[in-house]
Amino acid sequence: MSLSGxxxxxxxxxESFESARLLIRAPLFGDGAAVNEAVIESIEELRxxxxxxxxxPTIEESEIHIRNSRLKFLDRTDLQLLLFHKETGQLIGSSGxxxxxxxxxxxxxxxxxxxxxxxxxxxxxxxxxITNFAIHQxxxxxxxxxxxxxNKKSAAVAERSGxxxxxxxxxxxxxxxxxxxxxxxxxxxxxxxx
Ligand SMILES: CC(C)(COP(=O)(O)OP(=O)(O)OC[C@H]1O[C@@H](n2cnc3c(N)ncnc32)[C@H](O)[C@@H]1OP(=O)(O)O)[C@@H](O)C(=O)NCCC(=O)NCCS
Numbered sequence: 374m375s376l377s378g379x380x381x382x383x384x385x386x387x388e389s390f391e392s393a394r395l396l397i398r399a400p401l402f403g404d405g406a407a408v409n410e411a412v413i414e415s416i417e418e419l420r421x422x423x424x425x426x427x428x429x430p431t432i433e434e435s436e437i438h439i440r441n442s443r444l445k446f447l448d449r450t451d452l453q454l455l456l457f458h459k460e461t462g463q464l465i466g467s468s469g470x471x472x473x474x475x476x477x478x479x480x481x482x483x484x485x486x487x488x489x490x491x492x493x494x495x496x497x498x499x500x501x502x503i504t505n506f507a508i509h510q511x512x513x514x515x516x517x518x519x520x521x522x523x524n525k526k527s528a529a530v531a532e533r534s535g536x537x538x539x540x541x542x543x544x545x546x547x548x549x550x551x552x553x554x555x556x557x558x559x560x561x562x563x564x565x566x567x
Pocket of ligand 1: 418419422423483484485486487490491492493494495496497498519520521524526527530
């Protein structure tokens with residue numbers, strides 16, 4: 374059945390899938406402690422780029438975030454996806470599909486990696502799996518990645534994953550330190566990149 378015109382609440386969206394090394398799944402009540410541990414380990418690397426990493430979260434705050442995130446997954450307003458290493462069982466980061474337009478079938482993906490798992494290709498692997506999930510399960514027409522033009526590691530993920538740089542929005546918003554940032558916009562579009 375075509376998904377076009379379907380109210381997204383009626384969609385059957387798988388809550389987990391796998392890539393070679395990762396289990397990728399929707400958040401569950403109780404994931405807050407694992408997220409908190411990974412965020413605290415990675416806080417120095419996250420802080421320059423993620424506004425929410427300005428303060429060190431308590432376990433309770435992480436659990437509140439996760440529970441809200443699960444509710445959003447269920448009502449289809451935001452699809453956060455947690456990344457677990459299949460062998461160690463550790464939470465290695467987070468990604469998801471955000472700021473969606475269900476009519477146009479357009480989504481934005483974002484990501485962060487747990488510092489002890491950085492530099493090993495896990496995020497590129499997750500982005501490929503999540504992109505395929507968006508294309509095949511959600512009939513995505515467009516998947517976007519936005520990042521601060523100074524965030525070379527994030528831009529490298531987009532390039533490595535085959536996204537096309539469409540443009541740079543100059544002085545688009547404030548970075549976490551309050552300075553004005555330029556925003557790079559990468560995308561994959563049906564009929565062009567896939
Ligand atoms: C952006 C971010 C997620 C990138 O993480 P990352 O670990 O560099 O990305 P990947 O997991 O794709 O790993 C790529 C690196 O692993 C290496 N690598 C090793 N094995 C690999 C494999 N099998 N496949 C691909 N790359 C591999 C690559 O060469 C690359 O190394 P390099 O950085 O030395 O060039 C991370 O820097 C981060 O969390 N930053 C803070 C949050 C943030 O900025 N998020 C994005 C906001 S827009």
